[in-house]
Amino acid sequence: xxxxxxxxxxxxxxxxxxxxxxxxxxxxxxxxxxxxxxxxxxxxxxxxxxxxxxxxxxxxxxxxxxxxxxxxxxxxxxxxxxxxxxxxxxxxxxxxxxxxxxxxxxxxxxxxxxxxxxxx
Amino acid sequence: xxxxxxxxxxxxxxxxxxxxxxxxxxxxxxxxxxxxxxxxxxxxxxxxxxxxxxxxxxxxxxxxxxxxxxxxxxxxxxxxxxxxxxxxxxxxxxxxxxxxxxxxxxxxxxxxxxxxxxxxxxxxxxxxxxxxxxxxxxxxxxxxxxxxxxxxxxxxxxxxxxxxxxxxxxxxxxxxxxxxxxxxxxxxxxxxxxxxxxxxxxxxxxxxxxxxxxxxxxxxxxxxxxxxxxxxxxxxxxxxxxxxxxxxxxxxxxxxxxxxxxxxxxxxxxxxxxxxxxxxxxxxxxxxxxxxxxxxxxxxxxxxxxxxxxxxxxxxxxxxxxxxxxxxxxxxxxxxxxxxxxxxxxxxxxxxxxxxxxxxxxxxxxxxxxxxxxxxxxxxxxxxxxxxxxxxxxxxxxxxxxxxxxxxxxxxxxxxxxxxxxxxxxxxxxxxxxxxxxxxxxxxxxxxxxxxxxxxxxxxxxxxxxxxxxxxxxxxxxxxxxxxxxxxxxxxxxxxxxxxxxxxxxxxxxxxxxxxxxxxxxxxxxxxxxxxxxxxxxxxxxxxxxxxxxxxxxxxxxxxxxxxxxxxxxxxxxxxxxxxxxxxxxxxxxxxxxxxxxxxxxxxxxxxxxxxxxxxxxxxxxxxxxxxxxxxxxxxxxxxxxxxxxxxxxxxxxxxxx
Numbered sequence: 001x002x003x004x005x006x007x008x009x010x011x012x013x014x015x016x017x018x019x020x021x022x023x024x025x026x027x028x029x030x031x032x033x034x035x036x037x038x039x040x041x042x043x044x045x046x047x048x049x050x051x052x053x054x055x056x057x058x059x060x061x062x063x064x065x066x067x068x069x070x071x072x073x074x075x076x077x078x079x080x081x082x083x084x085x086x087x088x089x090x091x092x093x094x095x096x097x098x099x100x101x102x103x104x105x106x107x108x109x110x111x112x113x114x115x116x117x118x119x120x
Numbered sequence: 121x122x123x124x125x126x127x128x129x130x131x132x133x134x135x136x137x138x139x140x141x142x143x144x145x146x147x148x149x150x151x152x153x154x155x156x157x158x159x160x161x162x163x164x165x166x167x168x169x170x171x172x173x174x175x176x177x178x179x180x181x182x183x184x185x186x187x188x189x190x191x192x193x194x195x196x197x198x199x200x201x202x203x204x205x206x207x208x209x210x211x212x213x214x215x216x217x218x219x220x221x222x223x224x225x226x227x228x229x230x231x232x233x234x235x236x237x238x239x240x241x242x243x244x245x246x247x248x249x250x251x252x253x254x255x256x257x258x259x260x261x262x263x264x265x266x267x268x269x270x271x272x273x274x275x276x277x278x279x280x281x282x283x284x285x286x287x288x289x290x291x292x293x294x295x296x297x298x299x300x301x302x303x304x305x306x307x308x309x310x311x312x313x314x315x316x317x318x319x320x321x322x323x324x325x326x327x328x329x330x331x332x333x334x335x336x337x338x339x340x341x342x343x344x345x346x347x348x349x350x351x352x353x354x355x356x357x358x359x360x361x362x363x364x365x366x367x368x369x370x371x372x373x374x375x376x377x378x379x380x381x382x383x384x385x386x387x388x389x390x391x392x393x394x395x396x397x398x399x400x401x402x403x404x405x406x407x408x409x410x411x412x413x414x415x416x417x418x419x420x421x422x423x424x425x426x427x428x429x430x431x432x433x434x435x436x437x438x439x440x441x442x443x444x445x446x447x448x449x450x451x452x453x454x455x456x457x458x459x460x461x462x463x464x465x466x467x468x469x470x471x472x473x474x475x476x477x478x479x480x481x482x483x484x485x486x487x488x489x490x491x492x493x494x495x496x497x498x499x500x501x502x503x504x505x506x507x508x509x510x511x512x513x514x515x516x517x518x519x520x521x522x523x524x525x526x527x528x529x530x531x532x533x534x535x536x537x538x539x540x541x542x543x544x545x546x547x548x549x550x551x552x553x554x555x556x557x558x559x560x561x562x563x564x565x566x567x568x569x570x571x572x573x574x575x576x577x578x579x580x581x582x583x584x585x586x587x588x589x590x591x592x593x594x595x596x597x598x599x600x601x602x603x604x605x606x607x608x609x610x611x612x613x614x615x616x617x618x619x620x621x622x623x624x625x626x627x628x629x630x631x632x633x634x635x636x637x638x639x640x641x642x643x644x645x646x647x648x649x650x651x652x653x654x655x656x657x658x659x660x661x662x663x664x665x666x667x668x669x670x671x672x673x674x675x676x677x678x679x680x681x682x683x684x685x686x687x688x689x690x691x692x693x694x695x696x697x698x699x700x701x702x703x704x705x706x707x708x709x710x711x712x713x714x715x716x717x718x719x720x721x722x723x724x725x726x727x728x729x730x731x732x733x734x735x736x737x738x739x740x741x742x743x744x745x746x747x748x749x750x751x752x753x754x755x756x757x758x759x760x761x762x763x764x765x766x767x768x769x770x771x772x773x774x775x776x777x778x
Binding site for chain 2: 075078094104105
């Protein structure tokens, strides 16, 4: 069981990701945007962070940068949720320190399959 | 693992429809405001609105919605990047796209996909406005079982990959899941002991994978690390016919979409009815708190009740009081969950005012205040129609064309304001325009034509303000598509009264008109005065009671043909004996009690036998459980189990004045 932080301003997407993870036996913390995610992350340890990119307030790319500056999150896998067309988001995400991306739309099965790349 | 996606559907529909409302508001704000620092944020928010729907729709399998919103998003991206200019035609088209997205969402919610033609049409329009866009990739088809192949892979992760959370061992494990994997480590790059940095990656691998997986699947494993790592994949797998055919099949699928007739224009009020509530955490916490208190009080009562004697009965009293307080607060809390800010109704009028103003060639600005005042959700839903009518009415009859306004020395841009405010247990909603106001002469002319007034009756401003609510009176010079729907202000008033509310009008000739709606905060529970009349008891809703008086014989005047009047500090009000209405006989005047009631701007005096006190009552529909009874608004059950009727004050007032 892993502890996972899920960040997305869309309730539907956030719930879809988090319900899927919870069903798979993981422990999930949800946040609506980058700032709330940072608050949730401070002083805690997560095994994985999954974040949307396009959010009001602090976006996903900035969140990745901020998280990488926190010692506990130096090596934590961080996935960004992006759309197929957003090639530059992928590279911006990588430059910010994201581990990888998950292309929207995705099915719960794809999400679970992807977890293998980032969780032990 | 199969996951039931349907449980996310309702949340998706609710969220997306609300998101579209916000998107529409942002788009309209974008249109109004000149380019400024806000406009970029607004544009981003509009983009995000469609982007979110696209993402969720695709994930939940609503492909038609995903594809449609994808095109809108691509178009908006041109605005965002500045490659295309934000202009009127584009705004109109995107607004039409918002309407259509609503329709698509509702159709999907009803499990009756529709609107494919309209989608294609709007996508074409968007395409014309930008440049021809390449079609989006269709959702990938399910893979058919392909032949086995062998992949020889050389993989050396970039030195920084660990630092970005990519553990190469996990990637190898994912590869191993695809088939049979042989791994040979390449240690040649390992540094001498002293130079070893634990945060860097030095290893490389030669891998042999035998699998049924397609090349894309194998490549996909390395997608995140490809750019910074050395990855070489050699495939000895024969291309299957399936691979070669896949492209063709996709393009065929797109061409044979269902064809439907043109959809009717969207209904303003639809989409208000969401079946899920978004409730703030504070409200729920407060409720949980209240339930806890209630449980404690119950336990205390139980303890006292177990050892009941004369002394403990005295101790029971404060606990009962506490129980009453808990119950009341719990009730308020539960009702609060159904409360929504008025903005839920007000939000959609920006668009209505814009579109209607354009159609009538009038310049109108909408101002909304007090939109965070809360009202029961079901009331808000029922208010949309009457409000829509009042707003249309104000734009149509109240607001003058720009040239006329200029001639009168008014600014060409008219202001229509929607204002909500709590007053006691009620909410007051005002629809105000700064137009021409009600013209008594015009109303008089119409009323005379319609035979609503007597031959020589003069029409004052006050009388005119009442006459406009008469059925059959329309002051529109010509019937048009806005007000010529056969629905008049009389119907609006009826709808408001059905919500236990009142509708009145204030007008200032040449300066404007305000329609005022007063409503109880919730439909289900009202404060009432318990009164008796003969053998029966009745509830008079508190909202209508102005004052209670002791009867004085000297204040009672009889006027031939117009019944009895009571002098209330110099104003003569008609007297209605409740007994005469209910049983045909009233008790003696001197032993009775008088209540001054006001509804629809008119006052009467109601004579009852006795006042028993104030009660908070839950309204039960009499119509639903029995049948409609004149002068009765509903029924309720009192604490001791007695059924009591609730008076319909508005109809009593009307009866008394006739």
